Amino acid sequence: MTPRAxxxxxxxxxxxxVVVAGAAALAFIVPAPAGPLALYALTAVLALITGNAGAxxxxxxVCLPLWVLLALLHGVGGxxxxxxxxxxxxxxxxxxxxxxxxxxxxxxxxxxxxxxxxSRFLDAVAERGWSFHAAYLVVATLQAAPRFRRxxxxxxxxxRARGLRTGRGVAGRxxxxxxxxxxxxLGMLTEADDRAMALDMRGLGARVARTPLAPLxxxxxxxxxxxxxxxxxxxxxxxxxxx
Amino acid sequence: MALNLAIGFVVNQxxxxxxxDTVGTxxxxxxxxxxxxxITGIVSQTVRSLYEGFIWFPFAAVQVLxxxxxxxxxxxxxxxxxxxxxxxxxxxxxxxGALSAVISWFVFKGVTATGVTAVTILLTRLGLTTPQALTAxxxxxxxxxxxxxxxxxxxxxxxxxxxxxxxxxxxxxALAR
Numbered sequence: 001m002t003p004r005a006x007x008x009x010x011x012x013x014x015x016x017x018v019v020v021a022g023a024a025a026l027a028f029i030v031p032a033p034a035g036p037l038a039l040y041a042l043t044a045v046l047a048l049i050t051g052n053a054g055a056x057x058x059x060x061x062v063c064l065p066l067w068v069l070l071a072l073l074h075g076v077g078g079x080x081x082x083x084x085x086x087x088x089x090x091x092x093x094x095x096x097x098x099x100x101x102x103x104x105x106x107x108x109x110x111x112x113x114x115x116x117x118x119s120r121f122l123d124a125v126a127e128r129g130w131s132f133h134a135a136y137l138v139v140a141t142l143q144a145a146p147r148f149r150r151x152x153x154x155x156x157x158x159x160r161a162r163g164l165r166t167g168r169g170v171a172g173r174x175x176x177x178x179x180x181x182x183x184x185x186l187g188m189l190t191e192a193d194d195r196a197m198a199l200d201m202r203g204l205g206a207r208v209a210r211t212p213l214a215p216l217x218x219x220x221x222x223x224x225x226x227x228x229x230x231x232x233x234x235x236x237x238x239x240x241x242x243x
Numbered sequence: 244m245a246l247n248l249a250i251g252f253v254v255n256q257x258x259x260x261x262x263x264d265t266v267g268t269x270x271x272x273x274x275x276x277x278x279x280x281x282i283t284g285i286v287s288q289t290v291r292s293l294y295e296g297f298i299w300f301p302f303a304a305v306q307v308l309x310x311x312x313x314x315x316x317x318x319x320x321x322x323x324x325x326x327x328x329x330x331x332x333x334x335x336x337x338x339x340g341a342l343s344a345v346i347s348w349f350v351f352k353g354v355t356a357t358g359v360t361a362v363t364i365l366l367t368r369l370g371l372t373t374p375q376a377l378t379a380x381x382x383x384x385x386x387x388x389x390x391x392x393x394x395x396x397x398x399x400x401x402x403x404x405x406x407x408x409x410x411x412x413x414x415x416x417a418l419a420r
Binding site for chain 1 (some may be wrong): 244245246248249250252253254255256257258259260263266270274282286287290292293294295296298299346351352353354357360361363364367368391393398399402403404407410
């Protein structure tokens with residue numbers, strides 16, 4: 001993972017998580033359909049301003065099939081006969097609201113992913129004194145995933161070279177899963193053992209306060225953003241309860 | 244954890260209409276207990292959510308349920324033979340499908356993975372209400388998917404060398420050795 005430059009990449013890692021959590025909470029708090037649509041538009045504009053056009057496009061691609069399915073599920077009624085199909089305005093409005101909620105959450109979280117720097121995240125966790133184990137698990141999995149995907153591809157090629165047939169109907173492909181998965185699991189267990197020993201030697205299991213390698217600056221902008229999002233969520237809940 | 248993600252790659256390469264994204268969770272539960280399985284499920288769902296926009300994160304609850312049930316299956320020797328894996332897969336599939344349907348309805352208003360939602364839409368055209376159609380499609384796909392997951396996990400566990408299994412006391416119980 002190579003962190004990109006830009007406002008989101010310079011922000012404190014926790015600020016980005018607060019933005020995602022705030023977007024997810026507000027998406028379900030603000031009244032539908034106008035609220036979620038406005039929130040999605042705001043999230044997309046903020047992402048574009050902070051130089052994350054790629055995240056906006058990726059989120060739209062992730063959500064596109066869901067938007068179509070939501071419209072078909074809630075907005076179009078009737079049976080298989082095309083003449084019986086009916087379009088419901090209320091259903092389409094509900095589908096648009098739900099689609100906008102998903103769009104806002106996907107956009108905010110893909111901005112987080114684009115700006116996510118594992119070492120800064122681990123330093124932030126160490127600085128705060130939170131569970132280093134849990135943070136390390138997430139970061140190690142994130143970094144290991146592409147490597148294991150390459151290993152899976154290599155095993156697939158090797159087994160095919162040894163005569164494994166993977167294209168004979170669904171049943172044949174399901175049967176092919178065992179010779180592909182077993183070496184993958186065995187390799188992962190071996191690597192997990194090696195890694196556990198190396199981490200143990202480096203004191204990962206020690207229950208002492210950790211010192212961050214590169215302490216992160218606590219900018220006023222980060223603090224203001226986090227408090228503002230928290231206040232918005234609380235105000236939104238209060239407004240919905242009282243209105 | 245990475246196994247859940249790597250299996251997804253293998254499934255895509257084979258062009259199978261399944262998720263099989265809980266194989267790592269089930270194997271971790273069978274080797275090291277339900278807590279290890281639940282951590283595997285939550286972390287792999289978190290990482291997958293980071294890649295795909297966090298919209299599928301609520302399904303981490305399904306991963307935890309499967310980890311707990313796989314741990315229970317391991318205690319009962321659920322991976323000892325193909326029929327036992329099949330039976331446990333069906334039980335876990337039914338419960339996971341029910342929980343998936345509840346999450347899909349309350350968080351996603353009925354949409355979930357593309358194939359499942361396509362089945363839901365077809366069932367609504369046949370006259371079922373959306374919650375009924377969603378429950379039927381989730382149960383159907385999860386029964387098939389989790390049964391294959393348990394069969395696959397059982398086959399992989401039985402294929403592991405004794406020296407590897409010896410390091411995991413839960414594996415001995417899971418395979419009743």
